[in-house]
Amino acid sequence: MSAAASGARTASEVAAAVATGQVSAAAVLEEHLARIDATEAEIHAFNHVMVDEARATAQAVDEAVASGSDPGRLAGVTVALKDNMCTRGTPTTCSSRILVGWRPPYDATVVTRLAAAGAVVIGKTNLDEFAMGSSTENSAFGPSRNPHDPSKVPGGSSGGSAAAVAAGYAAVALGSDTGGSIRQPAALCGVVGVKPTYGGVSRYGLIAFASSLDQIGPFALTVEDAALILEVIGGHDPADSTSIDQPAPDLRGGLGRGVDGVRVGLVRELMGPGIAPDVAQRVTEAAEALEKEGARIEEVSLPSFTYGLSAYYLIAPAECSSNMARYDGVRYGLRAEAPGITEMYKATRAEGFGPEVKRRIMLGTYALSAGYYDAYYGKALKVRTLILSDFERAYADVDVLMSPTSPTVAFDLGAKTADPMTMYLNDVCTIPSNLAGHPAISVPFGGGEGGLPVGVQLLGPALSEPLLFQVAAAVERAATAVFEGRPL
Amino acid sequence: MGERLTREAVAHVAMLARLDVTDDELDLFTGQLAAVLEHAADVEALDLRGVPATTHPLPLVNVLRPDVVQPGLDRDEVLAMAPQAEGGRFRVPRILDEEA
Numbered sequence: 001m002s003a004a005a006s007g008a009r010t011a012s013e014v015a016a017a018v019a020t021g022q023v024s025a026a027a028v029l030e031e032h033l034a035r036i037d038a039t040e041a042e043i044h045a046f047n048h049v050m051v052d053e054a055r056a057t058a059q060a061v062d063e064a065v066a067s068g069s070d071p072g073r074l075a076g077v078t079v080a081l082k083d084n085m086c087t088r089g090t091p092t093t094c095s096s097r098i099l100v101g102w103r104p105p106y107d108a109t110v111v112t113r114l115a116a117a118g119a120v121v122i123g124k125t126n127l128d129e130f131a132m133g134s135s136t137e138n139s140a141f142g143p144s145r146n147p148h149d150p151s152k153v154p155g156g157s158s159g160g161s162a163a164a165v166a167a168g169y170a171a172v173a174l175g176s177d178t179g180g181s182i183r184q185p186a187a188l189c190g191v192v193g194v195k196p197t198y199g200g201v202s203r204y205g206l207i208a209f210a211s212s213l214d215q216i217g218p219f220a221l222t223v224e225d226a227a228l229i230l231e232v233i234g235g236h237d238p239a240d241s242t243s244i245d246q247p248a249p250d251l252r253g254g255l256g257r258g259v260d261g262v263r264v265g266l267v268r269e270l271m272g273p274g275i276a277p278d279v280a281q282r283v284t285e286a287a288e289a290l291e292k293e294g295a296r297i298e299e300v301s302l303p304s305f306t307y308g309l310s311a312y313y314l315i316a317p318a319e320c321s322s323n324m325a326r327y328d329g330v331r332y333g334l335r336a337e338a339p340g341i342t343e344m345y346k347a348t349r350a351e352g353f354g355p356e357v358k359r360r361i362m363l364g365t366y367a368l369s370a371g372y373y374d375a376y377y378g379k380a381l382k383v384r385t386l387i388l389s390d391f392e393r394a395y396a397d398v399d400v401l402m403s404p405t406s407p408t409v410a411f412d413l414g415a416k417t418a419d420p421m422t423m424y425l426n427d428v429c430t431i432p433s434n435l436a437g438h439p440a441i442s443v444p445f446g447g448g449e450g451g452l453p454v455g456v457q458l459l460g461p462a463l464s465e466p467l468l469f470q471v472a473a474a475v476e477r478a479a480t481a482v483f484e485g486r487p488l
Numbered sequence: 489m490g491e492r493l494t495r496e497a498v499a500h501v502a503m504l505a506r507l508d509v510t511d512d513e514l515d516l517f518t519g520q521l522a523a524v525l526e527h528a529a530d531v532e533a534l535d536l537r538g539v540p541a542t543t544h545p546l547p548l549v550n551v552l553r554p555d556v557v558q559p560g561l562d563r564d565e566v567l568a569m570a571p572q573a574e575g576g577r578f579r580v581p582r583i584l585d586e587e588a
Contacts, residue, residue, distance in 0.1 A: 105566050238553050241548075241551040242551075307530060313524055313528065331578055332571075334571070335572070339582070340583070341580055341582065347508055349508070350508035350509070358517075362501050362502060362521060363524055365505040366498075366525075376525075379531050381541035381542055381543055382534075382539040382540070386539065419523075421523050
């Protein structure tokens with residue numbers, strides 16, 4: 001039986017209803033907790049459900065409404081947080097044994113901003129350990145499952161967040177996207193997922209995987225909800241030196257504008273070999289639907305995309321090996337007892353990290369080591385420049401690009417765990433945006449093989465979020481028109 | 489790739505990464521790392537002379553904050569999360585009399 005929620009209220013509806021006293025934040029929360037009770041044992045979206053904290057927050061929101069004070073733009077909206085974002089005093093594990101028992105002494109900036117807006121954080125979601133993976137199977141606490149079909153993965157690494165929204169456990173969720181870790185699980189779980197421009201959302205309190213690629217973004221049932229969340233969490237933060245020095249842009253204002261005259265490029269390199277025909281078919285249909293609304297569709301070639309995957313799997317592990325060095329058994333988390341300090345480091349890391357994290361630490365250490373730096377890491381950074389140049393050329397002719405989000409619909413648990421390279425190929429469509437620092441959105445567009453959700457990816461240049469959301473809203477309207485009354 | 493990745497090279501990398509690995513893990517990682525590096529051979533083979541590196545997607549330089557004292561984290565709260573602490577400090581195993 002599918003655990004996917006239907007008829008759930010959107011975040012925008014909840015915020016409006018709670019702020020005007022039509023419904024209480026407490027009642028909204030209890031609806032979500034009831035859904036968690038019903039199916040979470042099978043789905044395993046959460047590492048930790050914050051029942052008591054969420055009830056206290058909801059009560060505070062209801063008291064603010066009763067007293068006539070402004071409850072905030074997200075009054076009573078339940079939010080699930082990927083468990084790599086710091087929540088003061090509440091366990092934050094990155095789904096790793098090395099952080100079991102650790103409770104952060106501070107909140108991530110996104111958590112502070114959500115709280116100030118009246119949102120109700122409902123729990124911390126499962127992920128591939130330290131966000132390294134594409135299926136949530138690399139979690140030390142066991143995999144999450146896809147609410148549309150629990151024999152399938154929800155995607156990853158933010159699989160728990162995607163599953164939580166798809167199953168109606170929370171109105172919205174936050175994830176982090178280093179090579180597709182928001183967009184791919186959003187596509188596989190049939191929800192909207194956004195990777196903002198690098199620097200658009202503060203990374204303060206996001207536990208780092210690959211610092212030049214990591215970016216926080218929302219999961220939501222609708223494009224409007226994703227825009228609302230991004231308006232709340234986005235904008236400059238002095239605590240993150242890579243944060244763009246601008247306020248969060250208005251994203252909801254343009255959602256109804258349509259796509260008349262908008263030039264959309266279909267990425268040739270992401271529509272051919274390696275892309276399942278059922279997925280490519282839906283993307284083509286989405287393009288045709290936009291064309292009917294007045295968009296101009298053309299095919300665009302970005303030849304350097306061919307090298308994106310290789311460059312990514314040198315850069316991300318290199319930065320990972322550096323970031324993972326802090327887990328040494330000294331300041332937080334696990335410590336394995338050993339007589340000397342070097343033995344303690346080695347034993348702690350061997351015991352605390354899972355196989356994929358170890359693999360990437362090894363790969364990154366190798367790519368950065370003497371004699372190999374120029375051949376691997378140095379060259380990969382230059383490939384990043386090639387990909388940026390390809391994007392620049394493309395955006396001289398078109399306003400946005402379109403492609404599949406994931407090469408396939410959700411796959412069986414265990415199908416790709418034996419060979420790391422097979423798993424890495426899942427990221428081929430999403431990686432270029434991370435390497436370029438550009439924003440991208442995945443919007444559900446019908447179903448593919450087995451009736452499982454397909455996601456269409458929209459890509460734009462840096463800071464093009466207002467236009468991307470405008471086009472995403474048009475894709476969403478087209479999906480409703482084309483697939484209404486039919487199951488996925 | 490110019491040369492085949494050896495088991496010895498992988499063991500050296502594990503030492504650099506301060507990671508104990510079992511014999512089985514050494515065998516596994518040697519094969520898997522070689523496969524990823526083989527895939528990366530397309531990048532290794534590119535002639536990229538004259539192409540600048542991109543390390544940051546946006547041109548932010550010399551990001552500074554106002555030179556104003558800000559409260560830091562509470563020391564006791566931070567140390568409470570350490571595996572071992574003593575006298576307001578992190579406690580570690582002995583670091584002298586040890587082979588590197």
